[in-house]
Amino acid sequence: MPDTNPRILLARRPRGAPVPDDFRLEEAPLPEPAEGEVLVRHRFLSLDPYQRGRMDDAKSYAKPVPIGGVMECQAVGQVAASRHAEFREGDWVLGGFGWQGFSARPGKALIRLDPAEAPPSTALGVLGMPGLTAWVGLRDIGEPKEGETVVVSAASGAVGQVAGQLARIAGARAVGIAGGAAKCDFILRELAFDAAVDHRGDLDAQLDAACPGGIDVYWENVGGAVQAAVFPRLNDFGRMVMCGMIAQYNTAPGAAAAGAPPGPNLGPVVRKRLRIQGFIVGDTGWRRYREFRAEMLGHIGAGRLRWKEDVVRGLAGAPAAFIGLLEGRNFGKLVVALD
Template sequence: MNPRILLARRPSGAPVPEDFRFDQAPLPDLADGEVLVRHRFLSLDPYQRGRMDDAKSYAKPVAIGGVMECQAVGEVAASRDGRFREGDWVLGGFGWQAFSARPGKALIPIDPKEAPPSTSLGVLGMPGLTAWVGLKDIGEPKQGETLVVSAASGAVGQVVGQLGKIAGCRVVGIAGGPAKCAFVKDELGFDAALDHRQPLEAPLDAACPDGVDIYWENVGGAVQAAVFPRLRDFGRMVMCGMIAQYNGAPPPGPNLGPVVRKRLRIQGFIVSDTGWARYAQFRAEMLGHIAAGRLTWREDVVQGLANAPAAFIGLLEGRNFGKLVVALD
């Protein structure tokens, strides 16, 4: 049988355990060209909250009674595609379940000898690719510039800041609580780390005396309101996400009048627009940084499919520490 977590109902505000339902189904049959994947690690990410709502977006919502969406890595259990053999490791969009049948053409082969397989859901996966694409294409970091990263200890933020350091930027991270701030500064190597649970205005002025050239936006809300007025002329604001407002109505935003006066660039992006077509280049570059000791990461691993809903709810409340993954037996 195939254990699964389904969407039981659409949330009203923040998700609660009753919005999910555990289910079991027979293993899927394979058609020609398909591969049966035994999932080993599932990725929990903030964007999945949007898939729970029946609202127009860049991707379809999860249907009521449908398997919750996520990327996963796993091992090939059976194959009707000559490119894959039993035991091969693959990356793809498999959902909150133990097995899935997918077309071979939709799978990305990964080599577990290059890095632990779970990293293909974090630093070497969609979050890392998001950081790499957004910083390179929109942030355009230059030597000596100041980069501020919100949710700096999270899956995307920790990669953004380290890539900024590699590019020669002064990097200031914003995170929640002393432990996460210490991780950002001492382990990731950011130049400064600010706690968003305290007022940010004076610490931002001290950490960024000449203003901010690039702001990587993961949070929105009060953090955005504090950073935005400190953007310098020709500053860039990379709009990756705004987790602070995923569960309810957005708070009032900053006055956008200075966008014209300061000639600011504010741009959102979705990694699937151009990122996956560049995955091979991204992975090779990131593996080089890892081998040279320029890049590190932290994972928050939850054991067992049944614990995925509670872990996801905690993610939206900021209780995770690093890239959140679910390990399956």
């Protein structure tokens, strides 16, 4: 076992888009697990858009990372030392914490993983928080029905790829919006979406062609110009699942994103009886994790669900990978693999 714990800290709060100098890599002593805790050796770290919000000192649903604090994330790893009766050295677990090599976590906060069921890294993607987000949002808000049209922005990303496939499984038409020919080809050929829209092209013309009967459910991951193009095409009683607005994460609260069109006129919400609802998966989702995982494993076993990971090697590469994630340079669920 190493003598020290490498970790990446928040060096300063970003002004707009994060840059490498906002992070700092350091070596710290290995954490010591207390009674009832285990020492988790991280094998995979999850990089997700929500972590941008944790870098700002702003009111939100969760506390910000303090200056000098370890950058937040979920991690999958193996038990390196245990002071909890239910975990033994070598067990795979979901529940490590932070951009670091090791963390000491309460045993009650960990979820044991069976690597024979699925690769452990999937507990950070299709079988983890992003997949759970898609599952909860569609079940509770989107409620796709057979024959309806579901449009998913950032469709090749960690949440979007699952949301679109679950819509298909429910009998709906899945239309994915992604950036570039490679991502559009992936969601069509690998994920079996019914249509793909490249947001780098003529959004209006492509949406009209892909959604001739309008849009019943819109899964919002992006905001900005994509939202402005989709909103007028929502049908009566349409549902808009507000999962994220990555195009605006680097914009100060209350300010308009650079180059963004004006926000949609919300008058049609009344006339069309639209449902627009945001949600945080942590509110209720983790209490339903066992049901979610069992259902998803069934879909995977039956060949109905596929996924793509974008793997970065080594902790030192996490800041650059995260910056790229906010710029749309990742392709699939972004994870950092540690030695």
